[in-house]
Amino acid sequence: MTTLLHVTASPRDDRSHSRRGGRLVVAQLGEAVGGLRVIERDLAATPLPHPDAGFVEASLMPDADRTAAHRAELALSETLIRELEAADAVLISTPVHNYTVPSALKAWIDLVVRPERTFRRTPMGKVGMLADRSVLVVSASGGNFDGAHAQTDFLMPYLRYVFATVGIHQVEGIRLQNTARGADSVAQAFERFRQELAARMLLVPLVA
Template sequence: MKQVLHIAASPRGAVSHSRQAAEQALAALQARSPIEVILRDLSEQPLPHPDATFVSASLMPPEQRSPSHRLSLSLSEALIAELQAADAVLISTPMHNFMLPSVLKAWVDHVLRPGRSFARTPLGKQGLLTDRPVAMLMACGGAIGNGDQQDFASPYMAYACQTMGLHNFQSIILENCNRDAAARASSLTSLQKWQQGWPW
């Protein structure tokens, strides 16, 4: 049975537009074939931001790490292992002030590690993870572009994933979630079309 890692970032629980969209997407995948869903709820269990010990440990060779260094990286190791075990990754998140919520940025800071998920080479950073589909469902209260708000979250997350070797990345933006019902319905139609073609 294939495994999907669902990373949920919205603090709004059942009323969250991004969580509702993720539930629809996961139900559509289940309808094709049985899947195991692993939920990493960053709102219910927020991750600590990297501290000085974490940063030092992540930058030094593994053989030089002390027990406290290894302990500081233990959560990061668990999160990277969780990512490696998944056949596909579904991220559901709101847009906060044109960017990712801080809880999702903290997740990136734990999994995007030199020598672990990417290597430094003379030609630049090289991803160390095996590629797999990654989709980000991002809910926005208003519209994107055309004089409205800008999306800095999608290019950032795409670059972070590519750095780790995850090149099969898609960002699906659910616009106008806090506007009228017709605008929300249009976003849901776009979501349904995407669900039918998501690579698996």
């Protein structure tokens, strides 16, 4: 059985373009891969906390020194990391908020990227502790990140860097752009998205 972790980050529900794009990827994958199990981690339905003092203290101390209270501070982080470890592939469906990830997704990252749990600190820098696997990022943006007057993309380079930190290097992206420019523009974005999805069979060859 193949397990997909699907992280959804838009605060919007049915009107969200990134959620709709993510559902298309899951459908494509479900058709191509028999017995697909999907772990849904919806960051709007169940918002995650920002790191607080208790979490930071428990996260940074040596494991041998941790009390039951410290472990309780890390329980949610453990759950999220185990979801990631259980996944053969990861799909992130996210809006672009101010050129990068929305704060809901940043909170997930802060709970998952943890010293001596998902990366090791070494004199040579951080070394990832998770097995590599493929990640696909479906991002929706009101404006454009390629073509004329493109915005600078701090989302994909950032996510690639973050996943590499924990040992995950196969990170690809597919965009839904110009969602704020009217219904025709949205229709065009989805047409392009469907074509790209069919052509590249994103995730499918990597989990099949």
